[in-house]
Amino acid sequence: MKISKAFLAAAAVALSAAACGGSEQVVLLNGAGATFPNLIYQKWIIDYNNANAGVELNYQSIGSGGGIRQFSDGTVDFGGTDAPMKNADIDAIGGNVFHIPTVLGAVVATYNLEGVSQTLRFSPEVLSEIFLGRITNWNDARIRSINPEASLPNQEIVVVHRSDGSGTSFIFTEYLSKVSTDWEETVGTGKSVNWPVGLGGRGNEGVTATVRQTPGAIGYVEFGYAMLNQMPVAEIQNLEGVFVSPSIDAVTAAATGAMETMGPNTDFRVSLTNAAGTGTYPISSFTWLLLRKNYDDASKAEQLVEYVWWAVTDGEADAAELGYAPIPSQLTPWIRARLEQISVDGTPVWSGQ
């Protein structure tokens, strides 16, 4: 009696699952990683799951470091990261990874200066000297010379940085390392670094709160966060010498500018900071999905590639309103070429629609 009841219950569950999933079996795809693209990844997944009964995607925003760890350990089918994997980490998993860029993000400088209504401009030198603690007052001649119209007060500069390990810090310090040899030698690039000066705030919201509460503060936050919260953001001088304020187009332009140096067979782990192009915002970066070159399960691999292709084509339309810059459309053929190489037992699983 007991057994038959349990059996009936199991059968009922199986039936209802089958009814929901249609006649095909539902393919479960798990991913984990970066928190920065979480907003758009969740939107994509909801839309895609609703439109495709045969697949059930799932992404957990546990941080880039955790994403790389879980992807390398094989506990998830795909990863997400804001900082590309290091060569040593790629070698450790036998090179079995593709970095696929999905959207672009940027880091902006925000500040709290009473009585200054103009948008401030920073050159790479000024920005790095401020974060190195060598420019300590807002009325420093080097700031004034590029901001002639602003009436800069005689006030101490309070630097605010992220205290938690973060892809935002990685992009920002990577930019500073590129434009300043002193920064590269004394601090370097990383998700957590040894900041020469300043206060640490936890998360974008922590930095924002500290900047807003501290007169004379300057900090850096993620572009989409600053846009949604309507914070004052500085114009940054790019490689061509033009001061550019961060915008969706200016960030996408960074990828377009960087494509000149990439070539179709790139592994996409390229830095977009200080990229070429007059309209380029210089502190921009890709965020990547991590896919395996070789999967064990053909139906999983096929569904995953199908999804990623949808995301980087149709999905890009969602980017701007959520505060992300879409990848340039010139890039999608290169991504397609990479997706077509993903295989199971040496056989590619996908050849486009």
Add this chain to the structure above:
Amino acid sequence: MTDPTPDAPRTTSRSVGGDLVFRATVTAAAAIVPLLMAALFIQLALGAWPTIKEFGLRFLYTSTWDPVAEIYGAAPMILGTLVSSIVALLIAIPLSLGVAIFLTEFAPQRLRGPIATMVELLAAIPSVVYGLWGIFVLIPVLRTLVVPVLSAVLGWTPFFSGNFQGNSMLAAGIILSIMILPYISSVAREVIRAVPDSQREAALALGATRWEAVWSAVLPYCSGGILGAIVLGLGRALGETMAVTMVIGNRHDIGVSLLEPGYSMAAAIANEFAEAASTLHLSALAEIGLVLFVITVLVNSFARLLVWRVTRKFGAT
């Protein structure tokens, strides 16, 4: 009068099976705690081994924390945890003892319940809310009202010198003091209430004032319990993470001045663990956990010893 004869013991045969099971169950429950402690210690020590091997004792007294160059020294965090907790105790002890004495000795009966409940409600507020309150209310008040006075009066001492940027050791200490106040005051209140009325009556009969009665008859009688209450508060202050990281400034520097930013051990772990990728970085964070664990055990053992000595001294009264 002879003692009443105790009831004959119950027939053992009926309950011995059940008793054995019961005894085994509670023994197992009690054994879990020391086993967990041991497991925690071993796990942390294993996790910390790469940094222990690499840096040895230097980890404890150097102050460079550079994940890029893979150099780790935790002195600022260790000091920050201790200093912010001591500041918290300095503020919270007089305040919470005052609350406890008022509620037990002086407050009108109808006020006791509501005030006691309000104090206990402080313990129910999530620490992230304390942190937000610290950023948006406490720090601006400190900046505009408190610190100018402190600097003017005590600015000559190294403890209140220098530039106040908002997030600081002082802000962290004050937030912590509010957070541990309910723990100290509720326990202290219960302890003071347990002092027999004969103590107070005896002191008053000798002509003592209310103040003298409390100070010389009531508090010494229950000093062991009050020390216990303080230890409970200290334990909470040492481990508090979220509220501290939101106001302490998260700066890897050793400063004498309370107006300067600092760091704490728990805050460092919470901040960096999620994105730490290299073995040495993870291991350094595990070693911070280990140090925090050892400090907590040491502080608690020291306090136990203190309680034991005090109760022995006053045990006869």
